[in-house]
Amino acid sequence: MTAPVLRTASLRRRLSLWVLGLLALLLVVLGVTVDLVLGATLRSDLRDRLVDRAEIAASLVAQGRSDEDVLAAVTGDTVQAQLETSDGDQVGEIPDPPAGPAGGLAGGPARPGRPPAPGAVVDTGDAYVLQTELPDGSRLTLVADQSPITDAVAQLRWVLVTGSLVTLVLAAALVSATVGLGLRPLDRMTVLARSITSGDRGRRLRPDRPSTELGSTAAAFDDMLDELEGAERAARRAEAGMRDLLGDAAHELRTPLAAVQASVETVLRTDPDRARREELLAGAVRELQRSGRLVADLLDVARFDSGDPPALHRRPTDLAELARGSAQRVGGPVEVHGPTVRADVDPDRVGQVLDNLLRNAVRAAGPRGRVRVELGGAGGTATLDVVDDGPGVPAEQRERIFDRLVRLDAARVRDGGAGLGLPIARALARAHGGDVTCEPVAAGACFRVRLPMTG
Template identity: 45%
Template structure:
């Protein structure tokens, strides 16, 4: 279904001109009627004045001829009829308002002249005004107000008003067409912006200076629509990029995991084949191979367990939390670490209690991973410090050591899966490259975080967790 899109400029111009023409017609009719009424009123006033004058002149003994001469005037015709029936003045004026004038008397014994014609019928505004009054001397006077002049004046006025209306409408049409074109410039700007956006310039906007006006509201709605479309496009692009990166990470993870498992699996296979070929003549060799088999299978089992733990973290399964003391968890891990080494100084500092709601086993695993890394990379005679502190909303455990430290460029990369720092960690040292990834995932699953902070000597890891709400 197509949208009806007429020319807005033409429609508005014709509508305004139509209303203007109707207004001019109404004004013209009002002026014509008012002028006709006023001219009639003036004529009636002049006739009434002559009637009074005729009465005064008749009382003073004025002759009929003098009376006719005194009453005649522009637009007024007079007829005086004496008591004996003699008529003086204009023979075209009837003796009564409703009768045509009688034929004039014949002079002497001559033929009787034809009667003058009655006033021709015409439009209402051309109908003459006829007034007859009896005078004190027994005669009567009839005054005929000729309205032909009134009709001529009104006709001329109508012609002038029609010509003026046509000229006014023509000028108004031109002015309206230009003015409406100027008023519609914002719409043309919207069209230009839409075309530029279609051409690829997604950042263009109308930005109206008055958003409360009609065009301002349209421009604001247009900008809002463009913002929503751009945000949707950005979200779709980001989602596609995230999906691409996730797929790449998954492929890389599977490739790295397969590579990591290849070494222990290959070792297990080689040892098993060697044991299968052993003829039992060297029992000490069998014991050594059995020990290696246990070591390789344990490494493979740890790697598989770490991968399963990452899968659980990625599935966003909520941890089984209980109210506990973070200091107690830290003390337990510090005591365990002290049993593993004797040539390092390990101590726990800070506050004596930090109530949190966590899964003690998983938070213990995070601290165990941090301490294992510190034990692995701190040289003999070094020092490891575990400090527990709190703020208004968080509890923090800071683990620092006096090892070689971590370069600033690598402080975030070490939390990536299967990443080892060449100078600090390798496969032979026992690290799978998943420990810190799992530790950070467990911290964030408890609405906390694990970060590696810059340190002048050694490494510094900070585990933050929300304090238990009161």
């Protein structure tokens, strides 16, 4: 399955475009709002002006003022007036508004077929017209020209468009510079990553505010570097351990194979008597068995290292009987003490654990030493303590000896092992859900095996 491709378009360009796009949208909304609100406000003021002029005219007529005085009072500020007296005379002039449907004014609010209501302001498109009856029976017609409002709104639109364009140009320059400053931590991360690639492994970003977006990214970057360095160190240790394993394995195999070769060559060259020949061949068989155990241990270590431990065939098993069988196989001064304890284990693999521990204990105790296996169980866990009266294990070495290829100096004198028994024993015990540990004792050494008991 192909991994998704990370899109890596310029972050600065994307942020700049997003900011400029949002600013342009805001400017458009602002311009449209100002245009609509200002136009509506100016037209509303103009309509209110016509109504006020009509009220002034009615008040002056009621005071008995002349027609000329009335017209002079209501004319001006784009408002023109015409007065039609009750005798049919007309005073003043106004532009002729276009006729609308059924005798109404074009664009007015009058419904089709009906004239506009008296005193109503009619919008003809170019002007507002108001016709009203005065107290003396005359009719007053007021016309307010809308062209100044239209021109003002048009000029305002050009100002808004020009100002918006200038604002966007200036914002583009400022946003690009500002975004560049804001993204400077990313440039530092890039420089750090390249320096680490060139070999400077110890550098870190160490953000002062790990809760922010860039801070959390930098903290995750530092954590990733720590994990990578840890993995690199573990890989180097594993590689060094593998080299040591191969070297020790070659060294350990060279000795028994050389002994087998010498024994076989002696038999072939000298044709000794039967007793000597059997002695030489028996020695060759022992060395081959030792080589076989070493190869088996190497295979087990390789399986555990690859994460593929051997399959376990569990069944309820008497651990005391298993310990006695292992003592017979190993030989030496081994005693088994304790009650009958049953555990849900693979008897072959647990027998391998005990064999490894008992061989180490017998070698450490020496020909005059004593080795014992003490069984017990409590809390659903069975324990087998393999105790010897040998030189013991120093406190600082009790965990290290479970690393593969580790052999204590005191054991090297008599020990021909490769240092694989204890790590294999612990790995097998842990595969059962238990463990193997080296416990502190007053004298000698004590290795404790913990295994789950039968439920």
